[in-house]
Amino acid sequence: MIRAILALILTLAFVGSGIDPASAEEPSPTASPTPTTSASPMPSPAPTTDPAPSEEPDCRGAADTRSAAQRNKPFRVCAVVVLSKHHRVTATYRPKLVTVSVPRNGISQVALQRVAATALKALFTRARKAGHKLVVRSAYRSFSTQKYLYRRDHRLTAPPGASEHQSGLAADLAVIRKGRLVRGYAFGTSAAGRWVRKHAAEFGFILRYPNHRAAITGIPYEPWHFRYVGRTAAAGVGKTKTKTLERYLKVSA
Ligand SMILES: [Zn+2]
DSSP states (O other): OHHHHHHHHHHHHHHHTTOOTTTOSSOOTTTSSTTHHHHOOOOSOOOOSOOOOOOOOOOTTOOOOOOTGGGGSOEEETTEEEOBTTBOOOTTOOOOOEEOOSOBSSSSOOEEOHHHHHHHHHHHHHHHHTTOEEEEEEOOOOHHHHHHHHHHOTTTSOOTTOOGGGGTOEEEEEEEETTEEEOHHHHHHSHHHHHHHHHGGGGTEEESSOTTOHHHHSSOOOTTEEEEOOHHHHHHHHHSSSOOHHHHHTOOO
16 A cells, blocks of 8 residues: 555656656656655655665557547657557658768758767767768658658658658668768678677667568668667667567567
8 A cells, every 4th residue: 555655656756747758768767766755745654665666667568549630749669769650650740850960971961859869979970980981871851751752662662651760760871981882781781881780779779670570670671771769778679589679669560
């Protein structure tokens, strides 16, 4: 009973704190257990056990229950955006973006959500130190851009509303080697491609569509497409057998 009351107080304190759990980049274990002392109207013989380390709610496996109107925001599981053919967004969805000053190729600017931008910048800096001149070939794409691309290529492009690029959390990478652009599958087999795969998770990125996982992700191998999910989720994805976001979050593609 006492535990139940405590849990309720903690929950209320958390809600009252104005923190939107959905917008938190990574569920942080340090954020929640602070309010125990002040908020408690409990009589003094409070439980002497430490405030239980707030266990993360098992949000994985959540169903996409958004109504048509609610699809102006992406489906989120454990604060991680899931954007795919079965979890689409409408044309009205537009994330908050910043431009990132990193080398690019074939695009006029690199726009991403701030968390992803900061992480990408750090990834590029580290890659440069390791001898790899990475470039971004595509980052944020609007619904209308996606629509245009899809009209041109139904086979390799996701339909508008279903592309991760619309989230501002994904980037397509390539490398400049000996003055030449190495992109696509060639990027995947290059030293730079291998380096990014190895180190992406340290920056919160994952190779979103691994080889031989189209049955799970719904997308064939894309060695150039990296997705920011935060370091916690990136590490979690790395621990799954299939290295897929779908398996980690226990959701369909
Ligand atoms: Zn991509």
